[in-house]
Each structure stands twice: as C-alpha cells, then as structure tokens.
Amino acid sequence: MQLDLEALNTQLSEQGYKLTRQRRAVVEVVTHAHTRFSAADVLAKAQRACPDLGLTTVYRTLEILEELSAIRRVHLDNGCEGFAPASAEHGHHLICSRCQETIEFEDCNLTALLRRVSEQTGFTIQQHWLELVGLCPKCQPRK
C-alpha cells in the first residue's frame, strides 16, 4: 500500500497548509520512497525538481508529514533517526540491512507478550516500538 501523492497533497491543503513548490517536491520524494531516509536524503532528491529547496524546509515539511502520519520515525544505523513512509494507522518497519529497502507491516500481534510483561512488572504499557532488520529477497545470498 503506497502513499498517494495526490491524496497527501489534498490532505495538506485541507489542513490549511499551502502547497508550495518546495512542499510538493518533498512530498513527491517521500511518497515514492521505498527505503528509509534522512532529511539530507530528501533534500538531495527533491532538489532535482526544486533546486532552490533548503534543508530547513525539508525538516519543517517532514515534521508536518509526521503529524499527518504520512511518515514515521525509524532508527538509522548510526543511532540517530530517519523517516520512512507510513500508510497504516499503526505499523512498524522492516528494513533491509544491505539495500535499505524498507517496508511497512501492520501485523504486530504483541498482545500476549505485552500482557506477560505487564503482569510480571506491574507496568501499564502505553506504547511499543518495534523495528525489524533483515535481508530482503533480492539481497539474500543464493543457495
């Protein structure tokens, strides 16, 4: 399920955000991304369509897109953060450690686990963060 460029532009507009050239360029890149990305990654790609785009605007736009749940924060290898397209209401990401391909999965049936941990610790669990790393089919060694 890929993010829809038009739908996202419409949503921005409906929320009162102006559809500037810069925002369109960022949204274009983000909706077509099939890997996780950093703000700098977005800048590099979006500048092809919009050369005068600045990094500040990328940060500001990513912030908006996160609010709209169009993207979600993920972790990059260096420890700091990046973003990935998010279509599901509640989803997690699976990232290829070799080619960085990133896909979203909605199946997070952690109910039993959460209940056990909750019972054992007395904690009330509010949120969970789950991210999987592996090798996508293309990057797996041939047998």
Add this chain to the structure above:
Amino acid sequence: MQLDLEALNTQLSEQGYKLTRQRRAVVEVVTHAHTRFSAADVLAKAQRACPDLGLTTVYRTLEILEELSAIRRVHLDNGCEGFAPASAEHGHHLICSRCQETIEFEDCNLTALLRRVSEQTGFTIQQHWLELVGLCPKCQPRK
C-alpha cells in the same frame, strides 16, 4: 538481576582495559542505574566521585561498556539515543514514561510474529529492536 560492579570491573580488567579512577566512577554509576541515561547524565553523577571526569571519557567508556554488553542503546524521547543497563544476553527495555524507571525483560517471544512477517515479505530477519513505554506501578494513577 542487577549488574555487578565488581564483576564488571574484573571483566574490564581481563579485556585489557585499565581500571582508571574515571572508569571506575562511570562503571559505578552505570551499574547502579535504574533508569535509562544519557552521557551527560552519567557525567553529572560520576563527577561526584570523580570531579575531574570529562565528557569525552564518559563517551569512550560507554562505548566500551556497550561492547561488553553491559549496557544497551535505547531511545530517548527527543529521538536521539541513550543507554540502559543490560544484564541479559538478549533483552529489551521497558521504560516508565513518567519517572523514567527502566527495567529489562528477556521475554521476547516474537517467533510467531517474525515467522509471519518473514513469510509475507520474503525477508530473512536478522535482528529486531523492541522497546516498551508505559507507567511503572508507582506512577500509575490511583483508582
């Protein structure tokens, strides 16, 4: 299961690391931590015992402790990273969103989930990252 101060010092020593005053102070703080912490947190606490400790050394020591699996990286709310004591070979952390109390749990029975995701996507899953956030018993509102 708490980290053992002496055991960790011994381990450092056996690995060829010198037991300097600074390292002892950092290890002391880390082994007694019951919340996740940043490098700056460690500096502040460890300086009580070792006033001339520098932040650089804290970073360097945390790096070593991570290699030794005595601590594990976790995520802080601001998006960047922190550390938490790690005793289990493979564990995850449960963090109180109010008081920051952090405990480790080893139960991560994600086998079924991992298998499903793997089957659906064709990915070979190598690692998983799981972190839970909730309210510890002390911080839960009274009924």
Add this chain to the structure above:
DNA sequence: GTGACTGCAAATAATTTGCATTACA
C-alpha cells in the same frame, strides 16, 4: 493583499577527534 512560507545564516546540541599530558599496571 497578507499571513504563511522560505532560505540563509547563526545558534544549539550531541558526539567525535587531535594532541599534549598523565597515570595505571
């Protein structure tokens, strides 16, 4: 026309590195 949006440059913040000095084993 006007307020939201922009880029730039400067400010923050977190972390890393170079280097001369110090201290553990």
Add this chain to the structure above:
DNA sequence: TGTAATGCAAATTATTTGCAGTCAC
C-alpha cells in the same frame, strides 16, 4: 617505564531558530 587513557579544545554532524524577503491563495 611504556603505553593506554585522559581532559581540553576544536571539529563534526544534526537539527532548530531568528529574520527579512517572497509567494500561494
């Protein structure tokens, strides 16, 4: 004593903010 470890200051890197000019609606 020799080498690893240290603190400091400077360098990097990531991100945020202030502000004057610009543009979508």
